[in-house]
Amino acid sequence: MTRVAIQGASGAFSHAAAIKALGSDVEIMECRTSEALFDAVSDGIALYGVVPVENTLAGSVQRNMDLLFQPDIHIVAEARIRIRLCLAVRPGYSISQIRRVASHPVALQQCQGFFSRNPLIEAVTAFDTAGSIKDLIAGDADYDAAIGSELAASLYGANVLEKNLEDHEQNFTRFLTIARKPIDLPEEGVKTSIAFTVQHRPGALHEALLAIAAHDVDLTRIESRPIVGQPWEYRLYADLRAHSTTNQSAAVEALEAVTSEVHLLGQYLEASESV
Numbered sequence: 001m002t003r004v005a006i007q008g009a010s011g012a013f014s015h016a017a018a019i020k021a022l023g024s025d026v027e028i029m030e031c032r033t034s035e036a037l038f039d040a041v042s043d044g045i046a047l048y049g050v051v052p053v054e055n056t057l058a059g060s061v062q063r064n065m066d067l068l069f070q071p072d073i074h075i076v077a078e079a080r081i082r083i084r085l086c087l088a089v090r091p092g093y094s095i096s097q098i099r100r101v102a103s104h105p106v107a108l109q110q111c112q113g114f115f116s117r118n119p120l121i122e123a124v125t126a127f128d129t130a131g132s133i134k135d136l137i138a139g140d141a142d143y144d145a146a147i148g149s150e151l152a153a154s155l156y157g158a159n160v161l162e163k164n165l166e167d168h169e170q171n172f173t174r175f176l177t178i179a180r181k182p183i184d185l186p187e188e189g190v191k192t193s194i195a196f197t198v199q200h201r202p203g204a205l206h207e208a209l210l211a212i213a214a215h216d217v218d219l220t221r222i223e224s225r226p227i228v229g230q231p232w233e234y235r236l237y238a239d240l241r242a243h244s245t246t247n248q249s250a251a252v253e254a255l256e257a258v259t260s261e262v263h264l265l266g267q268y269l270e271a272s273e274s275v
Helices: 013-022 034-042 062-067 105-109 112-117 129-138 150-156 204-213 245-256
Strands: 002-007 026-031 048-055 074-082 086-089 100-103 122-125 145-148 159-162 172-179 190-197 218-226 234-241 261-269
Touching (some): 002 013, 002 034, 013 150, 013 172, 026 034, 034 048, 034 062, 034 172, 048 062, 086 129, 086 150, 100 105, 129 145, 150 159, 172 261, 190 245, 204 218, 204 234, 204 245
Parallel strands (some): 002 026, 074 261, 100 145
Antiparallel strands (some): 086 145, 086 159, 190 234, 190 261, 218 234
């Protein structure tokens, strides 16, 4: 089996993303933190790691974006998972018995309609979605129900009282698979992720964007992040897409001539959305 590190407990949406990206024959390595996940991959304890980097409602997972900037880490795959949240309980429980429901704070925020319909139920913050279901079934919880994936409910033997608790149907999370080495790729259907910095002078970012556009490359995403230890300095993270990897590589090479720094985070097949 392929060992894959994720942050949180088995049954998390990262687990589902690992299956989609790498197949069902995966051995999940549970990590307490994202830092521990990246260390497991860097140290060779896990062959791959799967991390969420962006949600269509909550935005970027900024800590994971920052952790991608490492010399021995490469993005090798992408998966997009539709976030479907369910209400999980111990066998025999009914909705009338529920007073406290636990989950990750982002998941709780995405289920405001459920709490509005059930004003007597209190939302309780937990470390992660799957872990809240795991602790509930293990008897280690001070709450009556948990919100998480159906995968987690099935894995830990919980009953599902309600499905599709999320407020918005268009709720997707983008996950990246990381490894210590890059992979061989076809010429088409590939995305490139990079991080770069520009000088503080008029037109510097404009020049960088022109270098990308000149090679018929589509800039699908760009985001700035502060550079730790360098106040008021920022690193730009970007995703590039074109008809060929040759165009993308040429754009990266052109970018190197007009920026202070360019770091290739990885090249990988673009994912299709999960429904």
